[in-house]
Amino acid sequence: MTTTGEETATARGGPWWWGRRRSAVFDWCLAVASALECAAEGVPFAREAGIPVGVGVVFGFLAGSVLLVRRRYPIAVVLVAxxxxxxxxxxxxxxxxxxTLAASELPRRIIGSLAGMQLVGTLIVTFVRVRQDIARGALTLGDWFVPFASIAISLGLTAPPLLLGLYVGARRRLMESLRERADDLERELQLLAERAEExxxxxRNEERTRIAREMHDVVAHRVSLMVVHAAALQAVARKDPEKAVKNAALVGDMGRQALMELREMLGVLRSGGEGERRPAVEAVAAVAVARVVEEGEGPCLEELEELVGQSAAAGMVVELSVEGEVRGYAPEIEQTAYRVVQEALTNVHKHAAGAKARVRLAHRVAEIAMQVENEPPPEAGSAASARLPxxxxxxxxxxxxxxxxxGVFVSGPTEAGGFRVSAVIPAG
Structure with missing residues (x-):
């Protein structure tokens, strides 16, 4: 991940206010050079001012050493200069x-004011010095040279460092902005990647749940009926009792094993566990769902009578009543309504074998409602006799x-000891 200049400086940990050690070494070298220069220039200054040379040298040395704090206090350095x-x-x-002042983050009005002060100061000093040189005869040029030399020298000492500092400061801020934008972009990309993974x-979890739900609805009901038929076959077979009982028991055992294996597969799909068998299980489930889809778009409400007839053929006493004007709905609505009734009847076979059931379907203006209610089983333990997992x-x-x-789904026991499943689905 990219880092900004401030983070890089902090990471390197230079002494005091310097971000890097090489910056500190560079400023120390500049300060020493400035101190020696001012100390040397203090000799003629002391002679002209009539003060001891040592005082001028010390004054110049101390004044030149102020350059050491140029990064920390650029205004102070310019004012001393x-x-x-x-x-x-x-x-x-x-x-x-x-x-340094021009390259800093200080407001432009402060930079312009101090640069103007330095320009005026240099202009005045140069004007006086050149005029004195002409008066002493050191220069034999005309009077026109005084303002020309003053302006040229003052601009030459002020404009280049000012313009260079402004350029470097702008470039530094641009690079800082680009680094920050790169950091923000990288963080956004990382966040988008995390969200995409989520x-x-x-x-994947929704697809596993959908496959599990489809396999449960498609297979569980028919296998449950197979087990119920096998149990009935055991009770009514008379011609060859031994063979009929064995075959019926075999059918029942096969049905129970099929249900147990199906629920193991559904459990793997719902849990989402990682493992070697997971791809194989999902592949089997996908193939099963694909076969159902190939056969048609799924069950519809027109097949509800056939569904109720299958339960009646298995020995259940079941009534079907339809209210309202029959009309067509979206495929997903009809399929959901069909599956609700199918699963409710399957639960009656499992948990209340022999109980009477009523299926009600109501076509309303803006919704479709369904209800499956069963009475208590006639004999205790009848559900256990089927041994349906x-x-x-x-x-x-x-x-x-x-x-x-x-829609809205409600399920629970009734006051009479039975069980009721109700659902209302918007028709829009």
């Missing part, structure tokens, strides 16, 4: 200080289907 301009000291300090995982996902699957379409 302006102050010692009449003494004709601080050429290096003035140039470097103005460059969405993909959510989609239950995975506990039937009601959960029905609720998921109905809620996904914006």
């Amino acid at each position: 302006i102050a010692i301009t009449p003494a004709e000291m601080g050429f290096l300090m003035g140039t470097v200080g103005l460059y 969405r993909a995982e959510w989609a 239950s995975g506990g996902n039937g009601l959960v699957g029905m609720r998921e289907r109905v809620v996904a379409l914006g």
Whole structure:
């Protein structure tokens, strides 16, 4: 991941206010050079001012050493350079200080004011010095040379460091902005990747749940009926009792094993566990669902009478009543309504064998409602005689289907000791 200049400087940990050690070494070298320059220029200044030479040297050395704090206090460095301009000291300090000031984050009005002060100071000192040289005869040029030399020298000492500092500061800020944008972009890309992974995982879980629900609805009901038929065959076979009982028991055992294996597969799909068998299980489930899809778009409400007839053929006393004007709905609505009734009847076979059941279907203006209610089983333990395994996902699957379409699902025992499953699905 990219880092900004401030983070890089902090990571390297230079001494005091320096971000890097090489910056500190560079500033120390500049400060030493500036101090030696001002100390040397302090000799003629002391002679002209009539003070001891040692005082001028020490003054120049101390003034030139201020360049050491140019990164921390650029304004102070420029002010000192302006102050010692009449003494004709601080050429290096003035140039470097103005460059540092222009490259800093200070407001432009402050930079412009200090640069203007330094320009005026240099212009005045140069004007006086050149005029004195002409008056002493050191220069034999005309009077026109005084303002020309003053302006040229003052601009030459002020404009280059100012413009260079402004350019470097703008470039530095641009690079800082680009680094920050790169960091933000990388964070956004990382966040998008995490969200995409979350969405993909959510989609995989939803697909596993959908496959599990489809396999449960398609297979569980018919296998349950097969087991019920096998139990009935054991009770009514008379011609060859031994063979009939063996065959019926075999059919019952096969049906129970099929249900147990199916629920194991559904459990793997719902849990989403990683393993070597997971791809194989999902592949088998996908093939099963694909076969159902190839046969048609799925069950519809027109097949509801056939569904009720299958339960009646298995020995259940079941009534079907339809209210309202029969009309067509979207395929997913009809399929969901069919599956709710199918799973409710399957639960009656499993948990209340022999109980009477009523199936009600109501076509309303903006919705379709269905209800499956069964009475208590006639004999205790009749459900156990069928020994039908239950995975506990039937009601959960029905609720998921109905809620996904914006409907309402309610299930629970009745006051009479039976069980009721009700669902209302919007028709829009």
